[in-house]
Amino acid sequence: MTSYSDPSRTTGADAALTDTPDEALRRSLGVARRRFLSTCTAVAAGAVAAPVFGASPALAHDRDHGHGHGHGRGQVLVPPHKRGIILYTVRDATARDPLASDLPSGFREVFKQLARHGYRQVEFAGYNQHANAPGGASLESVEGARLLRSWLDEYGLRAQGNHGFIPSSWPLTAADKDTFKKHLEIANILGMDHMGTGGDPTGSSYRADWDVAADKWNALGEIARREGIKLYTHNHDSAYGFLLDRGPLDDQGRPTRSSGIRKLEYFLKVTDPKLVWLEMDIFWAHVAQYKFHTYTAPDGSTRRNVFDPAGLVTRYNKRYPLFHAKDGVVDTTNGMGWDMVPFGTGDIDYTTFFSRVGLSNYRNPMVEDDNSPSATDPAQSLREAKISYDNMAALRRRRR
Numbered sequence: 001m002t003s004y005s006d007p008s009r010t011t012g013a014d015a016a017l018t019d020t021p022d023e024a025l026r027r028s029l030g031v032a033r034r035r036f037l038s039t040c041t042a043v044a045a046g047a048v049a050a051p052v053f054g055a056s057p058a059l060a061h062d063r064d065h066g067h068g069h070g071h072g073r074g075q076v077l078v079p080p081h082k083r084g085i086i087l088y089t090v091r092d093a094t095a096r097d098p099l100a101s102d103l104p105s106g107f108r109e110v111f112k113q114l115a116r117h118g119y120r121q122v123e124f125a126g127y128n129q130h131a132n133a134p135g136g137a138s139l140e141s142v143e144g145a146r147l148l149r150s151w152l153d154e155y156g157l158r159a160q161g162n163h164g165f166i167p168s169s170w171p172l173t174a175a176d177k178d179t180f181k182k183h184l185e186i187a188n189i190l191g192m193d194h195m196g197t198g199g200d201p202t203g204s205s206y207r208a209d210w211d212v213a214a215d216k217w218n219a220l221g222e223i224a225r226r227e228g229i230k231l232y233t234h235n236h237d238s239a240y241g242f243l244l245d246r247g248p249l250d251d252q253g254r255p256t257r258s259s260g261i262r263k264l265e266y267f268l269k270v271t272d273p274k275l276v277w278l279e280m281d282i283f284w285a286h287v288a289q290y291k292f293h294t295y296t297a298p299d300g301s302t303r304r305n306v307f308d309p310a311g312l313v314t315r316y317n318k319r320y321p322l323f324h325a326k327d328g329v330v331d332t333t334n335g336m337g338w339d340m341v342p343f344g345t346g347d348i349d350y351t352t353f354f355s356r357v358g359l360s361n362y363r364n365p366m367v368e369d370d371n372s373p374s375a376t377d378p379a380q381s382l383r384e385a386k387i388s389y390d391n392m393a394a395l396r397r398r399r400r
Contacts (some may be wrong), residue, residue, distance in 0.1 A: 065253070074396035077354040083392050084121030084160055085114060085367040086324065088198075090381045092373035094129045103378055106133025110150045110382075115155035117386045118393060122152070123366045124162035124321070125198065127186070141184075145189035152190065159190040160364050161279070163198035163234065170216045180220065184227040194322060194364075195224065196232035196279060200239040201267055206254055207245040210263060214270040221275025232277040232322060239264040240288035240307055242295040258295040260305055262288075267315055280321055281368070283326035283340060285309035288347060290337025310356040318362065324394055325350065325365040325389055325392065342384040344391020345366050356395050367392065 087094060087110070095106035104113045106129045114122065127144060131137040135147045152159055165183045167176035187195040201213035217233065224231040242258040243266050250256050261269075268278070289307040297303045313320045326339030327346035344350070357363065367388040372381035 012389050052381065074399050076393075077351065077360060077395040077397055078392050079360055080118070080393070081120050081358065082364055083119055083389060084123060084364055085119050085127055085388070086123040086161075086163070087384055088125035088163070088370070089368050089372050089388075090114075090270060090385055091125065092378065092381055095134075096378070097132050097291075098131050101378065104382060106130055106135075107139070107148060108134050111155045111157055113149050113382055114385065115157055117382075117389045119385075120156065120391055121158050121364060121366070122159045123160055124164065124190075126162075126164060126178035140186070142185060142189065145186040149190050159187075159192045160366070161194045161196055161232065162187060162190075163196060166197040166199070166220070168213065172219070177223075180223065181227070183228055184224060187229050188227060192229065194230045194232050194277065194279075196234060196322075197278075198234050200236060200264075201233050203238065205241065205244045205263065207243055207266065207319050210243065210266055211270065214276075217276050218272050219266075221272065221367060225275055230277050230321065231275065232279045233267075234279045234324070235264055235281050235284055237284045237287040237291060239267075240285060241292040242305075243295060246298040256296075257298050257300070260295055260303060262307065264293070265312065268319060273319055276319075277321055278316075279324065280313060280320055281311065281324040281326060282309060282348065282350075282353065283324065283328050283338065283368075285312075286328065287336045287338055290332075291335075313357045317359070320357070321362060323363060323365040324368040325388075326368045326370075340369060340371050342348065342369050342391075343388035344394070345387070351395055351398060354395060365392070 090110055093104055093110045093113075094107055096103060098105040100110070104110050112124070127140040127148070128138050129135070134374045135144060138144065139148055148159075162183075165179055167173070167180050169176045172180075184195060201217055203208045204210065217231070240262050243258065243261050243263045244255045245259050245261070245266075246255050246257040248256055264278070285307070286309060289309065293306050294302050294304050325343050327341050327343045327348050327350070328348045329341050331337065331339040338346075338348075354360070354363075354365075367385065367386065369384060372384045374380040
């Protein structure tokens, strides 16, 4: 397994660590100085790492039809064939009883509605739906996958991932290995290039545990590669916290200080780039930026390092084929820095983010909003899926 060298030097990508806090944040995010100073006074005062402020795209109903430019307004940032949604966002609709509602219900009708909205890709979050929907409650089988594929093809959709089964055992049990291979077979029937999970490789902060996770994911990635599938892991905010990998040790012999590398960055360095890929949840990456901006160095000093989500993607480039395009409004009272909202209605500057990461015909951004399903408004999730699609379609590179 590849080893990782100490990142405490301040050259190259780490040079920003020598900046003042406000310079580091502005540099990493590409925020204009005037806008930065007017919106990030808390950071200038050294309080916390501020969220990324930026203009959200205007709601757009002038659907782009695949051309590289829209009405002279600049280059399209997310091409039509790359606009996707994870079905977790509309999980209430797939779970709805078609015998009790006139609204779209079950996979087939939800696919039909999403295609009408303009989506061309979907990411699964499991293969269960309401028992009264065509195909029955569970389509987690070869036969179920064939049925799902027929519906995807019928409505011009492509499956581009699944938050599904990752074995809990390590070393792998025979049963877990067989189940993993079954999910790879399902992925191939559905036409996926990628298969993954919605969780982090480990919840630990210790390097030894991330080393074990890397060994496991390299092994799983090799199995997936033999089946023609790229295996990916998804992030939450804690995965971009700082790794505990330096002494002094606690009473259990575990390190208590950090070299300054973030946990998922370490994972990227010790996994094989031919076997393991990542899906960045952009919302949770920005929560990490807000929460994890200082660490205790080996000498006991407190050091500052503002996380730059887009910068990490550009450094590891094709290791990030997928995104969760999840938006948020600034909220510095909730401990996270952000409140989740439908895509394009928040403060995360997606125009800048997608412009910086590039490779628009390689990346696969999936709209996600955990809060779209409503207990009182059964049409909300699919309605907000339309709002999110229109806002993604409206994104254009800013003219210089």
